[in-house]
Amino acid sequence: MSFASEFMDRARVVASNLRHRQIIRTALGNYEMARDRRKATYQDWQGARQLAAETKWEAINHLDHYLLDFSNRLEARGTKVHWASNASQARDIILSIVQQKQARSVIKSKAMTAEEIHLNEALEKAGLKVVESDLGELIVQLRRETPYHIVFPSMHLTREEISALFEKELGSAPTLDPEELTMIARRVLRGKYLTADIGITGGNFAVAETGMVSITENEGNARLTAALPKTMITLLGIEKIIPRLDDLALFLPMLATMGAGQALTGYNTLYGGPRQPGELDGPEEWHVVLLDNHRTELLADGEQRDALHCIRCGACLNVCPIFRNVGGHTYGTTYSGPIGSVITPHLRGLQDWKHLSGASSLCGACTETCPVKIDLHHHLLQNRRNAAQERPDNLEEAAFGVFGWFTRRPAAWKTVRSILQKIQPLTRRFQKKPWHPAKPWTQTRDLPVLPSESFRDWWKNRPKTSKHD
């Protein structure tokens, strides 16, 4: 089965699931209110977007320069920087560190790049116990699911489902109180932090000027992950670069505003090295793994290069009518929603994933909301164009060829029209049949009945009574 037909099948199920719709509507309704209230406090939100976009443009369009600055500064303070061209290299680097340390347990804080390279599977295969520490990530890990949303991994679940899950997997007593459920996770994870050999984190920004990784989170789980285990590993996409420390004064509040309607996320923490001489605690070793994994291919596409500006705030998912109807899991990708639809064809192959470019109403809500001004909906169109140029659809081209031929010949057009008008009552009887050639369209929509008189005929025959006509 192709990725496209899997997408269609899942979309059909989720889109007609009223419970799913209700959950998403409530969650995102609250999000929208908080976000708008927060945006209104800015002196000029559009000015802030432009500055953020230009800053990311500067970073991405001089990526070689800034990446070198970043890695040199990190190395100068004792951090080991690794470079990985693809997912398997990144997994191997991390596995070899873990094996060298003879580690048995790993505690992880939220990292979409780790999802991207399927790190947990690789670590578990090597016999390690991996625990996700972000509450939402822990919930989906226990369900053996992928995150539903890049910022809210478990937003598709109700407290009843989470309680049943904890009861089964953690042996806790059932409760419908979100606070009690959170405390169950807190208790379970406390022990893991204190004993884990390795802490693995992602990162939100890589500051070239000072050689620091900035991690944004609300729970404090990344803070603990970077404080307690002896060895810390951070996996970063190469596009996370920003030029200067002070740029964070803009990016951190913007990420918080668009991510969850906060002034600032609970913890924004900058790490510049492992434990330094004279410091009280912290990991003895810090490894930063810089991941390419097809990002340089996207970089080579000048037209869509700005997709690398993404700060993974999730705002475009939240406003997308397609995402809201089909849900995060339908995409079958690490990154879902508009940004996922744009970059997945670059990361995993244009032909296999081109159907995502069609998963859009082209309303442009994503482009309008994006804090770094990525031209998302135009990129979907460009992916459609590129896919068609690379592998033309002969049937479609032939159909449009025939259509074009008729439209240029009024007499032929007229004949066909009158024939179609006559046989339409007949064909309408078959339009819901499974073998109907236009089934995907006609199954849920009725083709309007052709009027007996065409517009041209009506125009020609209209009574000419007044000179104003």
Added chain:
Amino acid sequence: MTEKGQILNRIRQALKTNAPHPGHHAPAQVKNPGGSHHTPSPGEPRNWLPKVGESVEEHRTLFARNAAELKADFHWLDSLEDARKLLNDMASREVWQKVATHAGECTSPLCSTLPCKVLTLSPGYDRNELESCNAGISECDFLVAQTGTVALTNQSAGGRALSVLPPHHIVLARKHQLLPDLPAAFAGLRKKYGDNFPSMISLITGPSRTGDIERILVLGAHGPKKLTILAF
């Protein structure tokens, strides 16, 4: 060639084509200025970020408002003695058995008179002991009015774990540490540490929180359930 070399090479190859400037669809007219890496900035973040006011009084009010919204406790006190009284009251009210702190100009004098055991962290401290403490008391670098944030480093605030492991984090600040906004906080950090930043800088905005269960706010997900800020 090393993997690093190959990735950098691919980047340089890729950047030979131009990308449109933000807000434009067509590629930039100017050639990508390969050697130089500076494009003129369209202005200061301060021009766009939420307004903070001019006076200390405005900053204090704003910080207090933000703290209240974040469910953090904020006290603007007259003296170190007032802070001592408040801390001691808290100790008896919350029945502290043991608290953790670090050696410092404010922490040391204030923790020495607490009516409970005090663990002063030193290199090689026992993390299980820290975990069992009722509260962690630390200093900080700055308070940021704009967002209700406490800015601290592992140097100013007793390492990486003290401010997140115990269930209650108490921050001791001097009044002059209150700054208007984030740009001021970064400037302040630069001035204080020069080129030699500590290995961790953390901007803490409210107690630990999560919304991962039905987007309902719960405090104390992994870090402290309570955040108390004393400025004197």
